[in-house]
Amino acid sequence: MDFTITNSNFDIKQTFLCGQCFRWQEREDGRFHGIAHGRYISLSQGDGCVTLHDISEEDIPLWEDYFDISTDYAEMISRLSADKTLAAACKSSGGIRLLKQEPFEALISFIISQNNNIPRISGIIGRLCESFGTEINGGYSFPTAEQLNGITPDDLAPLRAGFRARYICDAVNKVNSGEVDFSEIAVLPLDEAREKLKLIVGVGDKVADCVLLFGFARRNAFPKDVWVKRLMAEFYPDGLPECTLGIEGIAQQYLFDYVRNNGGLNNSK
DNA sequence: ACCCAGGGTAACT
DNA sequence: AGTTACCATGGG
16 A cells, blocks of 8 residues: 655655665666665655555554654654754755664664765665575565674675775674673663663764664764854854753754755865 | 775874 | 874766
8 A cells, every 4th residue: 555644844865865774776767765663664745745556554552653653753854844954954954854773783784984975875784684694575675683694895895885894784783692781782871872882892982872863863963064063163163052952953954954064064174 | 196985993192 | 181093985
């Protein structure tokens, strides 16, 4: 069956291409398709709505959760628009929804993202899925920690992940051993959850915050990459405005997308 | 040839 | 506690 979500703050192109995820692909007809939670899906954009195609009825709650449908983005945008820069960011990038990605996928993806660019990140992740994931509808699921158990950097050589290969292996080891426990991280306060993730070699503050924001739906996590550092220096030298309190991560994603697409930053670094 | 990319680590002051 | 070279790889 097809299932249509009526929501004015859901733009699939913005949502899938804003840098929060690396595995959704756009087809010639404008539909996006991909695999999450072991299920294939394709989506099309309508005017003020999004249609999920050919899904089973029992999976509707799963997709509603993945696309964060229960969260009121219009209300958050209204709040953030109290700040002038954020108002502009919301206006141009307000169709982004923060996907509730699987923690392990977010962890590995953002380890790979470090000192890297988005096209190459997507390439490495694609090769990881083809090599170790499960085939579904001609695509591949993101491999589980179990599927990657015992992996070595040599095994990952075909991915061409560079120095990040051993970081991936350390993450797999610590997840499988239980040293890094997702169910524990899910309920820890933000600072403690971040420190747990940083036990993994190759995970620092920025990667940990991305995992918490995109893999654990922690909207108060605020990843500071090179773009965010630049925009903070230019627009918020004294820190984030009060209207972002509690939803710093949402603000971050709107601002990140805004400055990447619209420039707006001076080049003073 | 040089620079940068959704950074982190180790080795320095 | 705050800097800095280095880390593989690929594109501009």
